Amino acid sequence: MNLSLENIINQKLVAVFKALELDEKFAFVKVSDRPDLSDFQCNGALALAKSERKNPREIATRIVSELEKDGDFANISIDGPGFINLSLKDSLIAANMDRISEDERFGVSCINAPKTVVMDFGGPNVAKALHVGHLRSAVIGESIRRIEKFVGNKVISDVHFGDWGTPMGMILAEVILQDGSLEKIETYNIADISSFYKKANARCKEDETAKENARVITAELQNGNAEYRKAWQHLRKVSVDAVKENYDALEAHFDLWLGESDAHETCAEIVKIAEQKGVSEVDDGAIIVRLEETNKPKPPVILVKSDGGFAYQVTDIATIKMRADDLKADEIIYVVDKRQSLHFEQVFEVADKLGLAPDAKFKHVGFGTVNGADGKPFKTRDGGVMNLEDLINMSKDKVRESMPAPDEQYDTNYIENLVSEIAIGAIKFQDLKNNTASGYVFELDDFAKFEGKTGPYIQYAIARINSIVRKASENGINSGTITISNREERDLALKLAQLNAVIMRAHAEKEPSILSDYAYTLAQTFSTFYNASSIMNAEDTILAASRLKLAKLVRDILRLLLYLLGIKSPEVMLKK
16 A cells, blocks of 8 residues: 555545546646645646646745645645645654554555566576676565565566587586596586686687687587487586575575577577568578667677577577466566677577567666776776675675674674675675766775665665664563654655655666665664664653654654565674
């Protein structure tokens, strides 16, 4: 149930618009751009001016005349050409806070028509360690997954493993070259397999014969060669197990661990459908689908290469068919580097041409790169690609510097767990505080600070309220009915009242940074409130009980926000 103040006011406006026979679709408010003048504003009169053929200020005056009969408004005024400013009585705000605090969803509604949403993020490749480039896909994807689920959608997440292309043939060819056969391949771990891949990659760049051999082995693997398939299954298993460790550390959850290989059979179906619908053609030995070029050139999509193998784009097209047929997807969201935007434009257009998922929506959430201080993609000191595991360990080392020594109350295990929660939270928040489409600079020296717009700052705010709650309990103070007695309490309550709108906007825009911004400003607003509104030394027990309840509500909502961002909320925060 939507318990937000906006919804309460909107319902009042709908009744007024209905009584005045005005179009109700304009009967809504937004948080005021001028909080010094009002709490909310309605711009409906301006939108109605054309259809009503009247001056917007005249329409606003009629609306205000009806609203003034409502005892919940402290002040109503008309500004400029017809903006309606609305300020609420403290009693309504306080009562709203009480209702929100008693609701398990804190007044946040679910969407009216839940969907089955399939999310494609992660995208690791066999035999390659996860690197910093995989960070954003996992972190952004997991946050969007949690948001989608929270608003009521059924979410199915798929890692979409890269396990079926030429790299498979390259690894197998390299193992055969070095060992003489594939007999020993099942004894190799992820480090061994990665080493084979690096050597194979370098060899194929310099030796056309090696490159052709890898291509032939790949084709035979895909066509069912039993020896290659058995070796490939080991490569895949070892790689998946290694990748899971990194994703577990980031708490990125996947319902499905499918890969490109799972779409192989369906690729043949795609080729047949394209031929039947008359949208494919043979060009220089390859089977392609030409795309409409409107504002910019758009290369054709290759379904089958001239050597008879499936091109990599057809795998994504086949996967769309599988997700529509098997998972009944209403929406498919891809959280992938924005440099792949053309690829997804092509894939989506071909899927539409073939009618593979006519009722489903496709969405590519493209993200920018994680950069170093030089503004270029983040690398190690020797210029190599930064492994994700190394980045996590570096972050933990940085957080560990600020931790106190273990003692009787907080032992080594406790502190190490806290280090992990703070470090992972700091990594995620630094990523998610940025607009998804923008790249950002990874600042190792600043990201784990306990002040500023960081993950630890929000975690510390929660831990601070936990401490306040414990002290209040020790002093016999219990939560009670919320009342508004000063400006700081009012500002905090109005900030809390924005939760529903913030989450729904983050859901609509697929933009977790909206939540991180709100979490940060809420924590700041609480700090201002607490400095001006003592709980332990309040004027009376009623006021103390009210402020304690507000503090608990802030804590619980901050916990929810961090959860939706994929970040833990430690009970206690320690530092030297």
